[in-house]
Amino acid sequence: MATDLLQLLYYGLVYGAIVALGAIGVSLIFGILRFANFSHGDLMTTGSYVALALVGWLGWPLWAAVAPAAIATGVIAIVLDRLFYRHLRRTAPVILLIASFGSGLILRSIVQIIFGPDNHVYRTGISIPFRWQGLVITPDSLWVLGGAIVMVILVHLFLSHTRMGKSMRAMSDNMDLALVSGIPAERVVMWTWIIGGILAAIGGILLSMDTKLHPTVGYHELLPIFAAAIVGGIGRPYGAILGAFIISLAMQYSTLIISPAYMPAVAFTIMLVVLIIRPSGLFKGTL
Amino acid sequence: MELINLLNYALFFLTLASVYAILTLALNLQWGLTGLFNLGIAGFFAVGAYTSAILTTPEHAGYVGGFDLPIFVGAIAAMITSSIVAVIIGLITVRLRTDYLAIASIGVAEIIRLYFKNAEWLTNGVRGIPGIPRPFGGQPVLLLLLLLAIVIAVYFLVERARISPWGRVLRAQRENEDGTLAAGKNTNRFRLESFVVGSALMGLAGALYAHFIGFITPQAFQPLYGTFLVWVMLIAGGSGNTLGALLGGFAIWLIWSGTQILADFLPSTLSTQAGAVRVLLIGLLLEIVLLLRPQGLIPEKRTALVPRKKSDKGKG
Numbered sequence A: 001m002a003t004d005l006l007q008l009l010y011y012g013l014v015y016g017a018i019v020a021l022g023a024i025g026v027s028l029i030f031g032i033l034r035f036a037n038f039s040h041g042d043l044m045t046t047g048s049y050v051a052l053a054l055v056g057w058l059g060w061p062l063w064a065a066v067a068p069a070a071i072a073t074g075v076i077a078i079v080l081d082r083l084f085y086r087h088l089r090r091t092a093p094v095i096l097l098i099a100s101f102g103s104g105l106i107l108r109s110i111v112q113i114i115f116g117p118d119n120h121v122y123r124t125g126i127s128i129p130f131r132w133q134g135l136v137i138t139p140d141s142l143w144v145l146g147g148a149i150v151m152v153i154l155v156h157l158f159l160s161h162t163r164m165g166k167s168m169r170a171m172s173d174n175m176d177l178a179l180v181s182g183i184p185a186e187r188v189v190m191w192t193w194i195i196g197g198i199l200a201a202i203g204g205i206l207l208s209m210d211t212k213l214h215p216t217v218g219y220h221e222l223l224p225i226f227a228a229a230i231v232g233g234i235g236r237p238y239g240a241i242l243g244a245f246i247i248s249l250a251m252q253y254s255t256l257i258i259s260p261a262y263m264p265a266v267a268f269t270i271m272l273v274v275l276i277i278r279p280s281g282l283f284k285g286t287l
Numbered sequence B: 001m002e003l004i005n006l007l008n009y010a011l012f013f014l015t016l017a018s019v020y021a022i023l024t025l026a027l028n029l030q031w032g033l034t035g036l037f038n039l040g041i042a043g044f045f046a047v048g049a050y051t052s053a054i055l056t057t058p059e060h061a062g063y064v065g066g067f068d069l070p071i072f073v074g075a076i077a078a079m080i081t082s083s084i085v086a087v088i089i090g091l092i093t094v095r096l097r098t099d100y101l102a103i104a105s106i107g108v109a110e111i112i113r114l115y116f117k118n119a120e121w122l123t124n125g126v127r128g129i130p131g132i133p134r135p136f137g138g139q140p141v142l143l144l145l146l147l148l149a150i151v152i153a154v155y156f157l158v159e160r161a162r163i164s165p166w167g168r169v170l171r172a173q174r175e176n177e178d179g180t181l182a183a184g185k186n187t188n189r190f191r192l193e194s195f196v197v198g199s200a201l202m203g204l205a206g207a208l209y210a211h212f213i214g215f216i217t218p219q220a221f222q223p224l225y226g227t228f229l230v231w232v233m234l235i236a237g238g239s240g241n242t243l244g245a246l247l248g249g250f251a252i253w254l255i256w257s258g259t260q261i262l263a264d265f266l267p268s269t270l271s272t273q274a275g276a277v278r279v280l281l282i283g284l285l286l287e288i289v290l291l292l293r294p295q296g297l298i299p300e301k302r303t304a305l306v307p308r309k310k311s312d313k314g315k316g
Helices: A001-033 A040-056 A060-089 A095-115 A139-161 A163-173 A175-180 A185-210 A220-234 A237-254 A260-277 B002-033 B041-056 B069-094 B098-120 B140-163 B165-175 B177-182 B185-213 B223-237 B242-264 B274-292
Strands: A131-134 A135-137
Touching: A001 A040, A001 A139, A001 A163, A001 A185, A001 A220, A001 A237, A040 A060, A040 A095, A040 A185, A040 A220, A040 B098, A040 B165, A040 B223, A060 A185, A060 B274, A095 A131, A095 B223, A095 B274, A135 A139, A139 A163, A139 A237, A139 B140, A163 B069, A175 B069, A185 B002, A220 A237, A220 A260, A220 B098, A237 A260, A260 B069, A260 B098, A260 B223, B002 B041, B002 B140, B002 B185, B002 B223, B002 B242, B041 B069, B041 B098, B041 B165, B041 B177, B041 B185, B041 B223, B069 B098, B069 B185, B140 B165, B165 B177, B165 B185, B223 B242, B223 B274, B242 B274
Parallel strands: none
Antiparallel strands: A131 A135
16 A cells, blocks of 8 residues: 555656646746647647657657757747737737637647657657566656656756846736836747747657657646646746646545546646635736 | 439538537627636537437436437436536636636536546447437438527527627626626626526537437547637637627538548548648638637627717827
C-alpha cells in the first residue's frame, strides 16, 4: 500500500511537471493578453510533432531536436498572433478566445494532414524500467521529470532576473500601471508568445515521451492545464506550477477510488471548487 | 436512379441541417442575446440524444432500456434532462466571467462524453445504442417536414423571446450588467433562465438527431461536431440576430457538406486525411469571418437606447 502511494506520487510529479509547463504559458497569456488560449494544447502537439519530424525524417537524436522544435513552436505562436489575434485585440476577449479555438483546430488538422491520424513514438523498442524500493521507474520518465524541472528553473530565472521577464510580470500584474511606466506592450506580447510556445513545445515533447504522439495529444491536456492555471491564479506563473502539482497529484490519487477514465473530471472538479470559493486562485490572480 | 440518389442526399442534408439550425438558434439565445459562452453544446446535445434513445428503444440485453415509450415522450424527457444538467452547471457558473464559463462548460461536455463512453450499463459504451425508433417509419420526406416545422417553431420562440421584456433584460445585462442590476433586475437569475432554456433546446436537437439517424455512439458527440461547428454557424450567420442564426446554420452546413465533396477531389495520398482537410478549411473560414465580418452575414440590429441629438453628431 505504501509503495502504491509512493508510485502514484511519482506519477503525479512526472505528470504535474508536464502540466506545469503548459499552465505557465496559459497563465501568462491569460494575464497579459487577457484571453484564455484554447489553442495551447495544440501548440504542445505542434512542438512534439516538429520534434518528431527532426527525429524521424532527419534522424536527429531527440535531445538535439528539443531546442529547435521549441523555438519553431514559439515562432508559430507569434505567426498566429500576427495573423489573427493582433487584429482582434481591440474587440471583446471572448472573440479572441473563439479565434484561438479556431487556430487550435487549424494546427491540429495540419498536424494530422502531415503525419496522419495514427499514434507515433520517438523511438521504437522497449525501455526496461528499473525498480527501486518496489517503485517502477522508467528511464524516460526520469528524463521527463528532469527536463521539466530544468525548464521551470529557467523560467524562474527569466521572470525574476531579466528585464523582459520583469516586464511580463508587471504587465500581467497591473496592465495600466505597466503601460504608463513605459513598458513596450507589443514587445512584451511577442515575448509572451515565444515563452508560452517554447514551454508548450517542451511540455508536448515530454508528454509524448511519457505517452505517445497523436494529433490530439495536447488538446486532451487542455482541461488539466486550465485547471492548474485557474487554481494557481491567472497571471501567476508560480501559482500555475503549484496548481499543476495539486491537480496532477489529485488526479493520480483519485485512481485509488474511481476509474482512471475519469481523471479529467477530477481536475475539473478541483477547478470548479476553486472558482466557487476563491475565484482569484491560490496566488490571488489578476483576473 | 441518379436523380433519386441526389434527392435522397438533399433530404438527408436538409434534415441534418435542421438539427444544426436548432442548435444554432439555442446558442443564439445563450451567447447572442445573453453573452453566455457555452462551449459545452456537445454535452447537452448528447444528454438529449441518449435520454430519448434509452427511453424509446425496445427491450434488449446488456444495458438499461426496454421502456419502449413514444418518441414525443422521449423528446420531452430529453429537454427535461438537459435542463436539469443545465440548472446544476448554471447555478455554479453563471456568476463567473464569460471565459471561465467557457472553460467550465467545455469540461462538463467532456465529462458527459467520458461518462457515456464508460457507463456501459446505461449507454452500451462505445458500441452505442442501435435501433432507435424513427418517426413515420423513417419516411424521409415526412421526417424532414417534421424537422422543418420544429425549426420554424424554435425560430419563432427564440425571436419572440428576443423582443419580449425578458429578452430585453438579457440584452441589457449583456451590454451593461451594473446598469441592469441598478434597474432592479436579478441578472444572475435571467442568465440562468437563458442558459437552461437554450440547453433544453440543445437537448431537443439531440433527441431529434437520435431519432433521425437511428443509432448513436459517444463518437458522434465530440466537441468538433457538437460544439465547434455550431459556433462557426452562429458567428458566420450573425450572433444576436435570430434570422442570422438560422441562416448561418444552413449556410455553414452547406459549406461543411461541400468540403466533403471537395475532399473527394483530393489526390489519393491525401484522401485518407479528408476529415482533417475539412476541419482545416472550416477553421480557416472561422478566422476569416472573425477578421473580415465579425458581425456575421445578418448583423444584430442594435437599437439606440437614447436617440442622438443632432449636435452630438461628429463628436464620436
